[in-house]
Amino acid sequence: MSELVKFTRDGEIAIITVDNPPVNALSPGVPEGIAAAIGQIEADETISGAVLIGSGQTFVAGADIREFGRITSGERRGGINLTSVVRTVEDCSKPTVAAIHGTAFGGGLELAMGFTYRVALGSAQVGQPEVKLGLIPGAAGTQRLPRLAGVEAAARMCADGQPISAASALALGVVDQIIEGDLLGGAIAFLREKIPSGAHPPKTRERHEKLGDPETNAAIFAALRAATRKSARGMTAPLAAIDAVEAATSLPFDEGVAREAQIFQECLFSDQSKALIHVFFGEREVARIPDVPKDTPLIEIRRAAVIGAGTMGGGIAMNYANAGIPVLLREATREALDRGMATIRRNYENSVKKGRFTPEVMEKRLSLITPQLGYDGFEEADIITEAVFEGMALKKEIFAEIDRVAKPGAILASNTSTLSIDEIASATSRPEAVIGHHYFSPANVMRLLEIVRGRATSREVIATSMSLAKRLKKVGVLVGNCYGFVGNRMLHPYGREAQFLVEEGANPQDVDAALVNFGMAMGPLAVGDLAGLDVGWRIRKEHAHLHDPNVRHPLVADALCELGRYGQKTGAGWYKYDENRRAIPDPEVEALILKLTADANIRRRSISPDEIIERTQYALINEGALILEEGIALRATDIDIVYINGYGYPAWRGGPMWYADTVGLHKVYERVCQFHQQHGDHWKPAPLLKHLAEQGATFASFRKA
Ligand code: NAD
Secondary structure: OOOOEEEEEEOOEEEEEEOOOOOOOOOOOHHHHHHHHHHHHHHOOOOOEEEEEEOOOOOOOOOOOHHHHHHHOOOOOOOOOHHHHHHHHHOOOOOEEEEEOOEEEOHHHHHHOOOOEEEEEOOOEEEOHHHHHOOOOOOOHHHHHHHHHOHHHHHHHHHHOOOEEHHHHHHHOOOOEEEOOOHHHHHHHHHHHHOOOOOOOOOHHHOOOOOOOHHHHHHHHHHHHHHHHHHOOOOOHHHHHHHHHHHHHHOOHHHHHHHHHHHHHHHHOOHHHHHHHHHHHHHHHOOOEOOEOOOOOOOOOOOEEEEOOOHHHHHHHHHHHHOOOOEEEEOOOHHHHHHHHHHHHHHHHHHHHOOOOOHHHHHHHHHOEEEEOOOOOHHHOOEEEEOOOOOHHHHHHHHHHHHHHOOOOOEEEEOOOOOOHHHHHOOOOOHHHEEEEEEOOOOOOOOEEEEEOOOOOOHHHHHHHHHHHHHOOOEEEEEOOOOOOOHHHHHHHHHHHHHHHHHHOOOHHHHHHHHHHHOOOOOHHHHHHHHOHHHHHHHHHHOHHHOOOOOOOOOHHHHHHHOOOOEHHHOEOOOEEOOOOOEEOOHHHHHHHHHHHHHOOOOOOOOOHHHHHHHHHHHHHHHHHHHHHHOOEOOHHHHHHHHHHHOOOOHHHOOHHHHHHHHOHHHHHHHHHHHHHHHOHHHOOOHHHHHHHHHOOOOOOOOOO
């Protein structure tokens, strides 16, 4: 037996305990241990049945994800494979029970399906989430699940990767009984009840009654494929998972398993899977900050306060309330306060309507938000977040005020999207307490929290902010202080190129479609319409005196604003909008573009989707390289996580910097040099891009010395 698998007995029942903390992953040693235990059970005549259970928090929660990288990199070859261990379990001549608590995901569920029976705590969940890593189940899960759950449910579970509750698993036939209370005791009792009759269900792989008929199945697969193409746009694994489940319905079991293995291998070595595994580990890696060690003391956050109840402030207050933290919400005027609270209530009501939580939960959350016009109670807040209009003078005024009311040790955060945290901090007597908490709209939905470190920000304030992000169910990414930080700074050249492409001959809908096909959640021009074109227009007007006439500037967005086309809020921007907010290409915009470009002597030509991708993506990447070199982001991964969680970048491309690595930095650099020659100094290659390209290196391996 291995260290990771323990063998004990309760009379005639063998108990196999997987003990591989924290989640009993199927690391090397675990499958071997289970196979050895089954051997022992077969050999021992005094044993009449066996229960497998996980120690600690959970059943086997899945594969050891690091192993996938070891296989694709060639570091690991061979080893015992789970498929054969599940078969060994299934072939055991004595009845077996998998006792499930916590989660039986991926390989965990595949393992459980080899047992004669499965029992579970009511709180347990089961699922095949492999698609989230660009994979499909690889230990016959796609072949056994339809035999237990039926074709439709199995195909859906393998394609969307969502877990199901123990109750649903019972209803589907994946689980045979729900146990309340003592799981091990219940599982043993369940088995003892079954043993005397000797009438056990057939091996899962020999069950065919739920595999359906070709005609019904064809309809099921067609409908699911159509839905999946929409919900998992651009991703290959969900469709591959459906193919594998379909093989279960059309091939004998062993051939189905072989087919699954072949599809699994294709997925495992795909760029998409490598990208998604990079993102999985990236979300953990961003928490590691070299000069802020894990044991940095944290400031306890029991009460919060927010200033400004507009678009962002309201969402930020909701984040605190959702996490059970009482929050004061201050506005400048009664009218704005009422409007802000009405929006919050409406958001919560919509969630209740969608069945996300009960009206009681909504009332509880609302009761945690205290709307007010003054600073009453701010002296008790452990953190104060400012979300007023974007303007330095106003922000400094507010920070000077909160410096006077906040207790010593409180965190003073700004939700500014661009402004200098150092300058904001200079308005206070405690710059060490000041930090940027840059949320994304809608703040109660978007997962990203860019945490902006000022020159003086203390380690405690940084560590607390990172830990708070988790508590608010966000991914916190620490970034340095510069105009626009990581996300918005990179967005600038990306948006600029999108507009230049329109001026040079592409239609707005061509630009957006190319980027949506690339995988972006929305095209950049449609995003502009959603966010409001007037925001940037006002900023540009404010900075008009800095305008360099020798540098090319986009022409169309400002002209749209001058016509009152601010985007969705005015019913028209780059597109016009119908009553369902559907974007419709507008001949007026086309005419405007033609006029502006003719006046500016811009030669129009036909532009390919490939050029649209290269111009916009490489603009992002070149700026990302500067950010990395300046140390504004700690690692390329941090930039990737920002873009995936805050800007609708497709996770299956791994983020912009990972995408650059997949294209090859040499190729990216060459194109950037060509664009530099054709389009001028906007395209000056980042020295780091040049350096890494010449070295044959990657962004992923770069660490600033
Ligand atoms: P908004 O106009 O919707 O809300 C700002 C609110 O602040 C208004 O309700 C206003 O009445 C209130 N306010 C102004 N002065 C105040 C004062 N002295 N005391 C109390 N309240 C006051 O703006 P928003 O979109 O929520 O943006 C707020 C901040 O968040 C800005 O710094 C912005 O750059 C940043 N931000 C915005 C977004 C976005 O997508 N909208 C995203 C990230 C960050």
